Amino acid sequence: MIKAKNVWKIYGRGEAKTIALKNVNVEIKEGEFVMIMGPSGCGKSTLLNILGLLDIPTKGEVYYKGRKTSSMSENERAVFRRKISGFIFQQFHLIKTLTALENVELPMMLDEKDKIYRKKRAKKLLEMVGLGDRLNHYPHQLSGGQQQRVAIARALANNPKIIFADEPTGNLDSKSGLIVMNILKELNEKGITIVMVTHDQELTKYASKIIKLKDGEVVEVIEKAKN
């Protein structure tokens, strides 16, 4: 479904050059539950952003369903981000001037869903992540883990086919983290592809494939046998 071929990401030049990704080749097949792991700073968020078409490689190519994404128009990329994928950011990126409910409604407004449907679905998603009593709170009125859960609910708003999750349980206690992993597991069982970055070794049991990065390179890919 998504393929990165000889992908490099290089920032700056000369003395100040940082190579975030070096010749990365990975494939995400439809329906997989892929986890990307590795030390802090090794390139996980960078790779996730490139696979999710939020960022472009310096060298190399990303293919979506066999098609070069570098030849997609900005409109096609926007459709991918709005209708096909859902993204949970490592630093949430909630809109500070919108309530939890409005933050979750936002992708549905961009997708022109009607008001009654949006409010109903946003409420249901927030209840699913345990925030039914925080609908009208603004981000600064929410705890770190509550903000993270709003970001998770928002990523699910438009029924995405692929979910990109950057450390979605980083600010959650084990019980809330389990609720989130169960949501992702159920979606995956319905055929939705999950690509998740995590530091938590405990969560590898949910993955069908684990990609390990170190210093911008893929050092190991572990494929689990289907049960």
Add this chain to the structure above:
Amino acid sequence: MIKAKNVWKIYGRGEAKTIALKNVNVEIKEGEFVMIMGPSGCGKSTLLNILGLLDIPTKGEVYYKGRKTSSMSENERAVFRRKISGFIFQQFHLIKTLTALENVELPMMLDEKDKIYRKKRAKKLLEMVGLGDRLNHYPHQLSGGQQQRVAIARALANNPKIIFADEPTGNLDSKSGLIVMNILKELNEKGITIVMVTHDQELTKYASKIIKLKDGEVVEVIEKAKN
């Protein structure tokens, strides 16, 4: 050293009222390594901010070395925050327009340390957390875990007597997290008091005391015997 007595934190009023802390009584003795744990949204960051004099209770009192902090002048509170305590925030709060080095220098500038001393100490602290090659990067040029490590280095800049750490390993892989915990452990062995919020059960072995919160209340305090 720090005592919270009948502390309440209430936001809003009427229908929109949120009780973040209910009648909390806790004590942090000098030299302790205290961990505060509990579910997402239960009041940990709120309690840490109140113990660290960054926030004030709605009801109740916080004592520092036997003295009511509500009768401290704003200047005295500022001296506490600048000279005595070091704070690591759950969402880092780095200055976006300053490099990693400058962010770590900032508390020393506010404390009027000379330029040569500041640069040398800031560099040493960043090297200690593995960021020796990222000194001149801006926050947006750093990974989530790298930003967290800058926040940690910054909290240590003025040789604090008390360190308040809000989930300092939340964005770190186990190896970087271990480096951070070893830094805190060594400081604690030198007599520095640590008050840390964490979701990670694996880290409780470092604590001399564990305070468990649930729905804004203290539900359990576990004191470990001295070895």
